[in-house]
Each structure stands twice: as C-alpha cells, then as structure tokens.
Amino acid sequence: GHAVHFVNPLEHDGxxxxxxxxxxxxxxxxxxxxxxxxxxxxIVTPFWQYPQLGTQFxxxxxxxxxGMNSRAPFEQLVEEVVQYMSSAxxxxxxxxxxxxxxxxxxxxxxxxxxxxxxxxAPAPLLGLALINAAT
Numbered sequence: 001g002h003a004v005h006f007v008n009p010l011e012h013d014g015x016x017x018x019x020x021x022x023x024x025x026x027x028x029x030x031x032x033x034x035x036x037x038x039x040x041x042x043i044v045t046p047f048w049q050y051p052q053l054g055t056q057f058x059x060x061x062x063x064x065x066x067g068m069n070s071r072a073p074f075e076q077l078v079e080e081v082v083q084y085m086s087s088a089x090x091x092x093x094x095x096x097x098x099x100x101x102x103x104x105x106x107x108x109x110x111x112x113x114x115x116x117x118x119x120x121a122p123a124p125l126l127g128l129a130l131i132n133a134a135t
Contacts, residue, residue, distance in 0.1 A: 002080055003064065003080055004072070004081070005065055006061060006062055007043075007063050008054075008060065008061070009035075009043050009044075010059065028093065030056065030057055030058045031094050031096065032057060032058050032059075032088055032093055032094070033053055033059050033095065033096045034060045034061075034062070034084070034085065034097050035062065035098045035100070036062050036081065036097070036104075037101075038100050038101030041064045041067065041070070043061040046098075046100075062103070074109070077106055078110055081106065082114060082117070085114055085125070088124060089122075089124030093124075094126045095125065095126060096126045096128075096129065097125055097128050099128075099133060100131040101131070104133025107128060107129075108130070108133075111125060111128050
C-alpha cells in the first residue's frame with residue numbers, strides 16, 4: 001500500500017465552508033499547493049494560511065497513512081510524492097511544492113527527481129518553497 005496520501009486540510013479538519021474560503025466551482029482549474037510536513041507529519045503548522053491559500057490553490061497536504069507509526073523510508077516518500085505530482089502534471093496541472101522542516105529536505109529530493117524525469121517536457125513544478133528546512 002501507499003505510505004502517504006494527500007488531503008485538503010480545510011476539508012480534512014472540518015473547516016471547509018461551501019461557498020466560503022477555498023471554494024471553487026472547478027478546483028481542478030487551480031494550481032496545486034502540495035505541502036510536505038515535518039517529521040511529526042502534522043499539517044497544522046500553516047493552519048492560519050490555508051483559507052487564504054485555498055483561494056489561489058487547490059491544497060494537497062501529505063499525510064502519513066500509518067500516522068506517527070509510519071516507518072516509510074525516505075526514498076519511498078520521494079517516490080510517492082513524485083508519482084502524485086507526475087499524475088497531476090499528466091492531467092495538465094502544475095503545483096507549488098512547499099516543504100516544512102523535514103518536508104523541506106523531502107521537497108528538494110522530489111524537485112530534483114521531477115526535473116531529472118521531465119525529459120524536456122514542462123516540469124510539474126511552479127516553484128519550490130522551503131520553510132525552516134532541515135538541510
């Protein structure tokens with residue numbers, strides 16, 4: 001199975017308001033903001049920013065399927081995020097990759113892999129943001 005999956009934090013944590021923050025008739029028309037959390041896997045660090053970010057991006061936060069019991073190796077995490085971003089790219093979507101703490105290190109590895117695999121095609125990344133990166 002997959003070590004991680006991706007959730008919209010406004011929906012995941014019950015703060016989504018139909019017609020309110022982060023609501024879009026067609027969210028697939030927005031670029032993705034893919035948030036990679038620190039070692040604890042918590043997606044609450046940018047909690048106050050999610051509503052505003054949700055007006056410009058479709059939010060996708062990485063969550064460990066096994067929670068704090070996850071022992072997924074780094075390379076597996078890289079591969080699963082690359083697969084997620086590549087799948088979005090094949091559907092015509094691009095995204096901003098945001099990594100916090102350990103997630104910053106993961107984001108760098110994902111960006112490098114995506115660049116190496118792009119083979120001249122448009123890269124799926126709009127940009128890369130590292131927050132308190134553990135580098």
